[in-house]
Amino acid sequence: MKLFLLKKLNFCRIAVFSFLLSAAFSAVQANDTDANAAYQEGLERYAAGQYYPAAKQFLAAELLADSPGLKAEALKETVNSYRQAKMYYKEFECVERLLNYYPSFIDFPKMVDREYEIGDEYYHGYRDPEFWALRWVPWLTGPDRAVEIYEKALKHAPFASNAPQAKLRAAVLLIETGKVDKAMEFLREIIKRHPDSPECKYAYLELGNALFQLSQKGDGDGKYNREALEVFNAFLTKYPNAPEGDFVRKCLLKSKDINAQRLLGMAKFYQRLGRTEPAERYLNDVLKQYPDSLEADKSETMLAKIDKTYVPEGFRPEVESRNQSFKQIPIPPEASPIMVVPENSDGKWLLPIRDLGLGKKDEKASK
Numbered sequence: 001m002k003l004f005l006l007k008k009l010n011f012c013r014i015a016v017f018s019f020l021l022s023a024a025f026s027a028v029q030a031n032d033t034d035a036n037a038a039y040q041e042g043l044e045r046y047a048a049g050q051y052y053p054a055a056k057q058f059l060a061a062e063l064l065a066d067s068p069g070l071k072a073e074a075l076k077e078t079v080n081s082y083r084q085a086k087m088y089y090k091e092f093e094c095v096e097r098l099l100n101y102y103p104s105f106i107d108f109p110k111m112v113d114r115e116y117e118i119g120d121e122y123y124h125g126y127r128d129p130e131f132w133a134l135r136w137v138p139w140l141t142g143p144d145r146a147v148e149i150y151e152k153a154l155k156h157a158p159f160a161s162n163a164p165q166a167k168l169r170a171a172v173l174l175i176e177t178g179k180v181d182k183a184m185e186f187l188r189e190i191i192k193r194h195p196d197s198p199e200c201k202y203a204y205l206e207l208g209n210a211l212f213q214l215s216q217k218g219d220g221d222g223k224y225n226r227e228a229l230e231v232f233n234a235f236l237t238k239y240p241n242a243p244e245g246d247f248v249r250k251c252l253l254k255s256k257d258i259n260a261q262r263l264l265g266m267a268k269f270y271q272r273l274g275r276t277e278p279a280e281r282y283l284n285d286v287l288k289q290y291p292d293s294l295e296a297d298k299s300e301t302m303l304a305k306i307d308k309t310y311v312p313e314g315f316r317p318e319v320e321s322r323n324q325s326f327k328q329i330p331i332p333p334e335a336s337p338i339m340v341v342p343e344n345s346d347g348k349w350l351l352p353i354r355d356l357g358l359g360k361k362d363e364k365a366s367k
Helices: 002-028 032-047 051-064 068-084 088-101 108-123 146-156 163-176 180-193 198-215 223-238 245-272 276-289 296-306 358-366
Strands: 338-340
Touching: 032 051, 032 068, 051 068, 068 088, 088 108, 088 146, 108 146, 108 163, 146 163, 163 180, 163 198, 180 198, 198 223, 198 245, 223 245, 245 276, 245 296, 276 296
Parallel strands: none
Antiparallel strands: none
16 A cells, blocks of 8 residues: 555656646747747837847847747847947857857858957947946946957957957956966967067067066076067067167066076075085076176176186176166257246346247348
8 A cells, every 4th residue: 555655656746747847848948939029029129229128139039039040130139239239248248159159140250350349349448337227327337358358259260360469459458467377378379370460579579578577576497588588589680670679678688687697596506505516507607698697797706716727708798788778859949928037037027028029020121
C-alpha cells in the first residue's frame, strides 16, 4: 500500500512539473504575429518622435520574433531609435548584437564604422545619461566606455582605416587610468601592423615615454630600459627631422643614465662583498656601453681604485645637458595709444594722455 502511494505521489510530481514546464514554454514561445504588433507600435512611436519608448518596443519585437530576418530588422530599428535618442552606448550594444548574431542581414563594414564613431564620441567627452528619466541632470552620466567600444570594434575590423587612430586613443586613455601594460600592447600593434600610418609616429613617442617612466620606478633586469632605448633609436632613425627629436634625444640620454646607474649599483654591491672581478666587469660595461652617461666618471674613478693597472682612456664624449631646450620667441611689441600712465607721471596728470597720431599725420604731409 505504501509503495502504491509513493508511486502515485511521484507520478503527480512529474505531471505537475510537466505542466509547469509546458506553461513556461508556451509563455515565452516566440511568434512573428506578436513581434509584428510590437514592431508596428515601435514605428508609430518613432514617427511621433518618441525615440526611447520606440527602442523599447523594437527590443520587445526582437525578443518575440521567431524568424532571424525579423529579429535583425527589429534590432536595426532599435539602433536607429537609440541613435536619435542620443543613447549611444545602448546603440552600441545593439550594433554588437547585429554584428555577432545577424551578420548576413546587415551592412557589416557600415556597422563596424558606426562602432568606431561611437568610440570617437566617447573619446571626445560624450557620456550616456545614467537614468533616462533624469537625463536633464548634467552630472548624472555613465562612465567612459571609449576603450571598451574601441576594443570591440578592433576585434571586428583590426585593419580598418580608422583602426590605428582607435588603438592610439585607447592607449592614451589606458595610460591615463594607469593600465600601462595594456596600453603598450596597442602601441606595439600600431608600430608593427601600421608602420606607414600617421599614428605610428605618436605610437613610438607614447611607447618610448611609457617605457622610460617604468624604467625609473624599479626596473630589476633593465627590460623596460632596453626596450625604451630601442624605441627611441628606432624613432630617430625613422623620423630624423621630427620636431620631437630633441625630446627623444634627451630621453635617450636619461635612459642611458638609468642603465649606467643600475650597472654601477651592481658594481658597488659586489665591491662590498669583496668580489672585485664582477665589480670590474660591470664598471667596464658602463664605460664601454654608456661613455656619455652621468655615471661614466664615477665608474672610471671606482675602477681605477679597484684595479691599480687600469689606465683611463684619453678621450670620452662630452656629457650633454639632460634639459630639453626650447626656442625662445619674444612677445612682439604692440603699439599703444596711451603715452603717459597717471601713476608714472609724478602726479602731473590725473588721466592718461592718449596719442592722437597727429605727429604721424604731419610726417606724411611733409613727405
